[in-house]
Amino acid sequence: MRFVRRIFFNLAAWAVVLAVAFPLFWMIVTSVKPQFELFRRPPTFLPDTFTLEHYARLLIDTAFLVYFKNSVILATTTTVIVVAIATLGAYSLVRFRYRGRENLAFLVLFTYLLPSVVLLLPLYLMLVRVGLSNTIASLVVAYTTFALPYALWLLRSFMAGIPEDLESAALVDGASRLGAFWDVILPQLLPGIISTALFTFILSWNEYLYALVLVNSDSARPLTTGVVNMLVSAFNIEWSLLMAASVMMSVPLIVVFAFLQSYLTRGFGAGAVKG
Amino acid sequence: MAEVVLSRVRRDFGAVTAVHDLNLAIAEGEFVSLLGPSGCGKTTTLRMLAGLEFPTGGEIRIGGRVVNDVPPAKRDIAMVFQSYALYPHLSVADNIAYPLKKRGVPRAERRPKVERTAELLQLTPLLDRKPRQLSGGQQQRVALGRALVRDPKVFLLDEPLSNLDAKLRIHMRAELVELHQRLGRTMVYVTHDQLEAMTMSDRIAIIDQGRLQQFAPPQEVYHAPANRFVAGFIGTPGMNLIEGTLSQEGGAWCFTAPGLRIAVGQLTDDAQAGPATLGLRPEDVTVGAGPVSGIVRVVEQSGHENIIIVEIAGNERLTLRIPASILPRTGDTVALAPDATHAHVFAAGEAGQRLNTATARPRPQTL
Structure with missing residues (x-):
């Protein structure tokens, strides 16, 4: 009986894994098949002929590298800004006592609850008015507005877990407030900072809607909209190029994930319990 | 410095x-x-x-x-x-x-x-x-x-x-x-x-x-x-605090509670006849002979000494520290002799101040 149950659970688990992993597998396979093999019936699971021509074409003949560079700048800048503000903000919310501290935290969370579509138009109009339309900076501002609330709450729960005595000890040992923050709080907060950074980076790397609305010049476009704009037209979708682009878009995330995975799961745990 | x-x-x-x-x-x-x-x-x-x-x-x-x-x-x-x-x-x-x-x-x-x-x-x-x-x-x-x-x-x-x-x-x-x-x-x-x-x-x-x-x-x-709080806080087991009445008889102070009457020696000028609290350390009552009688309710042996709880008149319970050589049984009636020179007197109430004039016990000598 137990044996049957184990088999059943294993099958169910593998079915889920398959459902999630198959599109990824298909993406990779499609990207290395030659064009003529794509629509063959019956379809080939593993490519008959292996080719990297789509990758070469993307890198050499298209603006892919520009988009890639834009995405890196965009995601990195957003991450740095969000982590810096959220760390200091969380420190203030946890360590200092001032009127309206809790209300402020909830107000911030409340803005996170608004659907991002609602904010799209007002934000667009504001960015146009300050002359930031069509720039990477406009996207940095937009992403910061919706990554910051969550980042603040995530870091707040991490910060609350750091004993106040540690900071007191540093102060007595001769550190200034800033010194204590730097020497003692930051190292303790590192897992929180890493998971916040990952969250923000992934969010700004994958975002599509704001990128589509706020930026329509090729020089400032990030990967998400850039690739679609370049390869999908009303008459034709360049499937193999699209898949090659998708693979290359996913690689940085997968690499980062692989290295920082343990921090990330810890981060989500902390957020789940206290946030 | x-x-x-x-x-x-x-x-x-x-x-x-x-x-x-x-x-x-x-x-x-x-x-x-x-x-x-x-x-x-x-x-x-x-x-x-x-x-x-x-x-x-x-x-x-x-x-x-x-x-x-x-x-x-x-x-x-x-x-x-x-x-x-x-x-x-x-x-x-x-x-x-x-x-x-x-x-x-x-x-x-x-x-x-x-x-x-x-x-x-x-x-x-x-x-x-x-x-x-x-x-x-x-x-x-x-x-x-x-x-x-x-x-x-x-x-x-x-x-x-x-x-x-x-x-x-x-x-x-x-x-x-x-x-x-x-x-x-x-x-x-x-x-x-x-x-x-x-x-x-x-x-x-x-x-x-x-x-x-x-x-x-x-x-x-x-x-x-210095006061009742300190008396009750310091010492394990704690000091026995007994509510009663203070009276002056021919220039000497005397403390009375049901079944208990004790001359308490010199008191400060703040002392007044009327309600007061008597404090007795567990080791300042001898068991065996004396004017107070009580029934043993609890006996705790710790090897080098015994701690007993004795109920005297008025349902008052006293915790006493006695030598290990004396071992009463629960239910025994025992005679007690409170050591008047080591009795502490406090003014009435939870925050009652100490009324004894001097430290009852001499400072320990150095070798």
Whole structure:
């Protein structure tokens, strides 16, 4: 009986894994098949002929590298800004006592609850008015507005877990407030900072809607909209190029994930319990 | 140089006053315990001394300098926290070296100082470990080391032994006393454990509800408690407190309660005939012969002595400490003789002041 149950659970688990992993597998396979093999019936699971021509074409003949560079700048800048503000903000919310501290935290969370579509138009109009339309900076501002609330709450729960005595000890040992923050709080907060950074980076790397609305010049476009704009037209979708682009878009995330995975799961745990 | 003086120090948290106009003068090199139940304001007082908390009124002086607005780093104090507060990401050596580093001691000078401190506390083999790889007792010693390494004017210790097991606590207690004798530094020690306070301190400041109750050497606190709170708080088992009436008969004071009548000797001018409280230490009543009779309700044997609870008239229960050689049985009727020279008299009410004129018991002689 137990044996049957184990088999059943294993099958169910593998079915889920398959459902999630198959599109990824298909993406990779499609990207290395030659064009003529794509629509063959019956379809080939593993490519008959292996080719990297789509990758070469993307890198050499298209603006892919520009988009890639834009995405890196965009995601990195957003991450740095969000982590810096959220760390200091969380420190203030946890360590200092001032009127309206809790209300402020909830107000911030409340803005996170608004659907991002609602904010799209007002934000667009504001960015146009300050002359930031069509720039990477406009996207940095937009992403910061919706990554910051969550980042603040995530870091707040991490910060609350750091004993106040540690900071007191540093102060007595001769550190200034800033010194204590730097020497003692930051190292303790590192897992929180890493998971916040990952969250923000992934969010700004994958975002599509704001990128589509706020930026329509090729020089400032990030990967998400850039690739679609370049390869999908009303008459034709360049499937193999699209898949090659998708693979290359996913690689940085997968690499980062692989290295920082343990921090990330810890981060989500902390957020789940206290946030 | 490093005396610590608190004058009318007050600390309010909103509408709550944690410390009421506290006056305390701690001499240089003295070991003083702040003793009291949880929430009595002793830790707040210590944190104010450290500069981690600021007084809402009054003045704090360390070594003659008013430090009310001086940040902790500039007070030349060291503190050991109840939680030890070791920096988890630093090795033992770096933990101990941190105060030196923050005061700009060059790296080359830090190393020998850290090594000397580690040797003093038997931490040398552990210098490269991280705090989480240490036992509670070892962590405690690292916390001490971090305080010692800098040779500060004043040591502040916030219940440093409360997280250790009983055996280690007794061991560390002796080590701390020895350390204090060797360094000769002023130490302020917060504890809720009266045994720690009694065994380690030169003087004990007993605090209740943010107010100083008594500030005196351990023997005096025990033998001449300033009021009913101190009497009930100090001593295990606690002092027997009996409600009754005080009366004056031919110039001598006499205390009466159901089944009990005792001449109490000299009292202060504050003494009035009327309701009062009598205090009797468990060891100040002899069992066997005497004017009071009672029924034994509980017998606890601890090897070197027996503790018995005897019920006398008026349902009053007395806890008594008797030699191990005397072993009554539960239900026995026994005769008791309270030692009148060691009887304490307090004015009526929960906060009743001591009314005896002098310390009943002579100071112990030195050898």
